């Protein structure tokens with residue numbers, strides 16, 4: 276079975292609160308909503324490496340949800356680049372929840388998302404010589 280970290284690793288890219296409108300009919304948060312937060316968070320990193328500022332998600336490796344997300348918990352996504360290709364980059368993204376009442380944090384899932392830097396026509400472009408802006412606000 277996959278090993279999960281005990282503490283978050285990577286840069287904090289998304290921090291939000293799980294709201295009732297993100298629940299399924301059981302009142303639990305949708306896995307798809309969690310995935311979309313992770314995809315947004317990884318995209319924030321990927322765009323910084325794209326010379327055009329554009330990047331698309333091309334693949335998501337299989338993922339498991341090991342803890343649920345409850346309404347009112349804060350949801351944080353952490354991301355780090357683990358491999359650069361010519362135009363692609365693999366970004367490992369973890370999602371953690373913080374429960375305010377219990378004062379505990381738990382990992383929900385982690386996955387590897389692959390993004391490709393593209394030009395204005397949606398064609399892959401090299402990321403080799405991109406000048407990275409590390410001070411994005």
Ligand SMILES: CC(C)(COP(=O)(O)OP(=O)(O)OC[C@H]1O[C@@H](n2cnc3c(N)ncnc32)[C@H](O)[C@@H]1OP(=O)(O)O)[C@@H](O)C(=O)NCCC(=O)NCCS
Pocket residue numbers: 331332333334359360361362363364389391393397398399
């Ligand atoms: C991403 C996309 C531009 C790649 O186009 P392509 O013609 O396959 O380009 P290439 O074959 O030259 O591959 C480009 C890079 O993507 C990588 N790649 C392509 N398919 C991949 C896959 N399934 N998994 C991982 N990497 C992949 C290639 O390895 C290559 O990496 P490298 O440049 O670092 O060596 C194209 O597939 C696309 O537009 N897909 C849709 C993306 C999208 O809309 N995402 C949101 C969906 S809602």
